[in-house]
Amino acid sequence: MTEKNHAAVDLSGCCVLVTPTTFGQADPALKSTLETSVGKVIYNPFGRPLVAAELVPRVRDVDGYIAGLDQIDASVMEAAVRLKVIARYGVGIDRVDVPAATRRGIVVTNTPGANSAAVAEMALALMLALGRGLCRADRAARRGEWPRAMGIGLRGKTVGLVGFGAIGREVAARLKGFGCRILATDPYATPGAIKGAGVEPVSIDALLAAADFVSLHASVTPSTENMVDASFLGKMKRGAFLVNTARGELIDEPALQDALEGGRLQGAALDCFRVEPPPAGHALLQLPQVLATPHMSAHTDEAANAMGWMSLEACLAVLRGEPPLHAVNPEAWTGHR
Numbered sequence: 158m159t160e161k162n163h164a165a166v167d168l169s170g171c172c173v174l175v176t177p178t179t180f181g182q183a184d185p186a187l188k189s190t191l192e193t194s195v196g197k198v199i200y201n202p203f204g205r206p207l208v209a210a211e212l213v214p215r216v217r218d219v220d221g222y223i224a225g226l227d228q229i230d231a232s233v234m235e236a237a238v239r240l241k242v243i244a245r246y247g248v249g250i251d252r253v254d255v256p257a258a259t260r261r262g263i264v265v266t267n268t269p270g271a272n273s274a275a276v277a278e279m280a281l282a283l284m285l286a287l288g289r290g291l292c293r294a295d296r297a298a299r300r301g302e303w304p305r306a307m308g309i310g311l312r313g314k315t316v317g318l319v320g321f322g323a324i325g326r327e328v329a330a331r332l333k334g335f336g337c338r339i340l341a342t343d344p345y346a347t348p349g350a351i352k353g354a355g356v357e358p359v360s361i362d363a364l365l366a367a368a369d370f371v372s373l374h375a376s377v378t379p380s381t382e383n384m385v386d387a388s389f390l391g392k393m394k395r396g397a398f399l400v401n402t403a404r405g406e407l408i409d410e411p412a413l414q415d416a417l418e419g420g421r422l423q424g425a426a427l428d429c430f431r432v433e434p435p436p437a438g439h440a441l442l443q444l445p446q447v448l449a450t451p452h453m454s455a456h457t458d459e460a461a462n463a464m465g466w467m468s469l470e471a472c473l474a475v476l477r478g479e480p481p482l483h484a485v486n487p488e489a490w491t492g493h494r
Contacts, residue, residue: 166477169196172218172239173472176201177225177246180465183458187465194473195221206433209233216240221472224253226433226452231257242475244468247272247455248323250485251377251404259486266471266481268464270323275460277327280402283426283448284311284370287398292448309369311335317368319361320375320403321346321354328372329356340364343375365392372400373407383409390416396423402454405430414440417447428454 173195181188192198199215201207206226207215216222216237223244234240234257243253245267258265286292289308297304314337318325321343329339339356342364351358365371371393375381385399386409393399399422401408410431416422424446430439433452441447455464471481475490484490 168194168473168476171195171220171476172197172199173221173223173476174199174215174219175223176207176227177223177464177468178204179456179461180223180225180246182461184462184465187462187469191223191469191473195476201225212236221476223468223472226252229253229258234258234261234263237261237263242266242472242481244472244475244481246464246468249376249404251406255486259489262489264475264481264487264489265485266468266475266483267485268467268471269483271463271467272455272457272460273323273327275457276324276402276454277331278457279428279450279454280324280328280372280374280400281331283400283402283428283450284316284372284398286448287400287424287426288370293445311337311370313337314369315340315367316370316372317341317359317364318356319343319364319371319373321351321356322374322376324402325374326354328374329354338367340368362392365389366394368394368397370398370400373403375403375407377404377406382406385409385413387412387415390421393422395421398423399425401426402428405433410441414444417441417444422446424448426450428452 173191175198178201208228209230209232212227212233213236216233218239219237220239221242222240223246225246229243229252231254240263242264243258248267248269250265250267253265255265288310290306294306312335316332316337316339318328318341321341325341332339333355340359341351341356342359342361348358384407390412413425417425426448428450429452435442442449474481480490
């Protein structure tokens, strides 16, 4: 459909819910474009992802939904009697009940590749911060101390990537300049594809035994939830570091606590937790060898703009009656035709 046809479609009767808190922060044109394209826009009043009970009363009269890391379960779908599209602001769809959406003819889209570089940069930053003990050194310096701390560099070390999709490939590309050995394991990536990126394809057990840094880049599925359990951690090289910029559900948190307190791991950097935000008394947050950040890996100006424009266009496309890019349940779209 051409831009002229786009303009001819009247969306003044449409209401769109927007929950990502960074939507439009780096580029105000995102909000103005949306607000001039539809009749009403509802924004997230809480400054955090919403749970299902908070979404249910907000989706009743909504036609489109640009969604962050909200809990979008079957109860939300049932309440959203007018909803046609859930445009995920990001790539993960583990918090969206896609089968329930499909049954109700709701198209679910995502934004593949939009934040890959941002997450990769964060993963690398966390590796460097862990190895050099930056957070501990910062705290010590602020207390007036001046410790002669010995750091661990990446040069000559082995980094293992668990998952070699778009983000894993971006991490590998950035690591090549550090002179380290890079391993990867991914059941969906062929050994040839991994080798073609200049990375060694290995089994998960071989990766865990060799890697000084293990970085998680897997999506959450029934087979990967809690994959970082006592067995996984027990196979890791003693004194290694763990980095998670993917999803908190990948990690059995009590098992990680045991591995850190027992000295199996030297440290962990966690950008995501099973419950977000984690409670102040969370056991992992009490450990000085844990570096915690508030699920910020994807939040750069470039990534936020890319996710914003991709999710906005997908939402408006469905409302205009056009097939969207990156539908994760294209079978739901057939019901609109």
